[in-house]
Amino acid sequence: MPDLAPILQECRSSQPNILATLQKIQEVFGYVPRDSVPEIAHALGVTDSDVAGVLSFYHDLRTEPPGRHVIRFCLGDSCLATHCEKSLAALEKKLGCKLGGTSKDKRFTIEKVYCLGNCALSPSLMVDHDVHGRFTSGNVMSLLKDYK
C-alpha cells in the first residue's frame, strides 16, 4: 500500500479539506486505496464515514489503480447529437473493455465524462490532459497511437 504519511502531514490543518486531500493522494498515486480511509480520517481529525462519503461521491475519485492512460469519453448532449455511441462501441471493442474498465495490457482505462467543453468539435474525448474531437468510429483508434 502506498505511503500516505507525507501527503497527510501536508494536508493537516485546523480546517482540513477532505476532498482536496483525496485529490492530492490520487494525483500522486493514481487512486485512493479504500483501505486507507481510517488513516486519512485519523490524520484529518474527521470520521471514517466523512472520508468514505466524499470518496464515493465524486466521479473523479478512484479506488483502483487506473491504466497508464485515462480516456475520458464524452457522453454529453452535443456528443450524443453527433452520434458518439458508435465510436464508443468501436473503442470498447478494440480495447476489450467497457466504460469504467481497464484494458488487459493496462494501457488504457476508459471513463465516462459529461462534457469536456469541446462541443463545437463533437464528438470529443480526452486522453490524460489532451482533448480530441471530430472523430468517427472508423478513426477513433488512431487518436491513441501516441499513448504508449
Place this chain on the structure above:
Amino acid sequence: MKVYIPDDSSACAAGADRVASAFEKIKEVEIVRTSSRGAFFLEPLVEVDTPQGRAGYSNVPPSQVPVLLKKTPEPISQMSFFTKQTRFTFANAGVTEPMSIEQHGFKALNKARGMDPQKILDEMKKANLRGRGGAAFPAGIKWQTTKDTASDLKYVVANADEGDPGTYSDRMILEGDPYRLIEGMAICAHAVGAKKGFVYVRSEYPAGITKLRNAIAHATEAGILEEDFFELKVFVGAGAYICGEETALLESLEGKRGMVRPKPPFPAIQGLWQKPTVINNVVTFATVPDVILRGGDWHASLGTEKSKGTIPLQLAGQVKNAGLVEVPFGVTLEEVIWGYGGGMPKGAKFKAVQVGGPLGSIFPKSLLKTKICFDEFIKVGGILGHGGIVVYDDDTNMVNLSRHFMEFTAEESCGKCTPCRIGSTRAKEILEVILAGQGTKEDLALLDELGETMKLGSLCALGGLAPMPVQTAIQYFGNEFQRK
C-alpha cells in the same frame, strides 16, 4: 512577420499545436499564441496582420503551412460569422495573448477603485446584469445583500463548474481571457468588502486550470490584487455536475460531499463556511469590467425589456458553423442556428433543438421563432440556462435521448431529495421499457406523474428541471413513445 495561432484547447483539438510546430520551421515567422475567437468550425484559424486588420486562413492542416502565407487571407472583419455579432464579454477572444497583463490593462479595476463601493453596486443594479450561469438572478442585488451583511470575513466565489453539456463559454474565458474573470472578481471584492476569493473550476478543464493559476500568480506578482488585499485561489472540482449548483459548490469547496443546501439562508448572507459569499458564474464576472467602464445604462440599453446585455450562445451538435456567438438578447433561435450557425451540416435534417443543457426543454421546428431571452423561454416552457444550444438531426431517437437524460440525472443527483434520487432511476427504467417497444399508456402516465413529483419535491434545479427534456420530448415527438 507575426503569425497568430490560437492555443485554446478546442483549437488544439482541431490541430492548432501541430500547425504551430510546422510554423516553427519557417525562419521569418514569429509565432504568437492567442486565444480563440470561438469560431471552432474554422479552427485551426491562422491569422496575420494586413492593412485591413487581422486576416485569417481557416481549417489549416499542418501540411499547408509551408505554402500558406503565399495565399490571400480573408479579413476577419469580412467573415460573416463575426460581422453580425456584438462582442463585449468576448471582445478579446482570438485577439489577445491570454497571459499578457499589458494587453489586458485592468482599466475597469482601476476605475472601480476610484469609485465609492455603493456607486459600483448602483451601476450593477442599473445594468440589470442577470446571472449567466442559468438562474438569471440579478447580480447587483446579490452583491448588495453581501455588502449589507455585517461579517468579519466575506468571500467572492466564481462558479467555473461549467457542467452543462453543450457549453464552453466559461472555458473560453478561463483559457483565453483569465484576467477578465480576475478583474470582475476583484471589482466585486472591492464593492462588497471581501478579502478572499475562490474560483471553483471543473477538473475537465485542465488547460483552463493551468492558465487561470498562472494568471492569478502573474496578477499577484504585479501587485494588482494587493491594493484591496484580495487573495484569490483556484479550487479544482472532482467530476460532479451537481457542484455547479451554488450551495453544492460551497459544500464541495469546504471539502465535503457536494450536497445541496436548503435556501434560505442564501449564500449572499451565509455562504462559504457560513460567511456572506457572492457566488456568480464566470461569464457574469467577466461582464462586470464592461459595466464599470461603459456604465450600467449602457448595459441596460442592450437586449430586451427584462434580459439586458448580450449573451454568449454556444452552438453545438448538428450545426454547420459550431462556435460561440455573442449577441444582444432578443434574436430568435432560427436566426442563431441558420443565420450564425449556417444551419444543418450536409446530409443532416433538423429534428429538434435543446437550449440550456441537459435540463433544457426539447424544442421542435415550430418553436424556432422563439426569441432568446429569459422571459420568452419561460413562456414557451423552456430555460436559457447557460446558453448552450444543441441541435439534433433526424437520426436521433427521442426515447433513447430521454433515457440518457434520466440516466444523467440518476448519476449526477446529489441524493438529498428523494424524488430526484429515486425518481430519476425509476424514470430511466420506464424509458428502457418504452425503448424496447413494450411501453403502455400507463407507463407514460406514470412517467409524467414522476416528473411532476420531481419538479415539486426537489430543492434545486437538477431535480426540478430534469423532467423537462423528457416531458417536452413526449409532448412534441409523442409517436416515438408509442408501443411498437
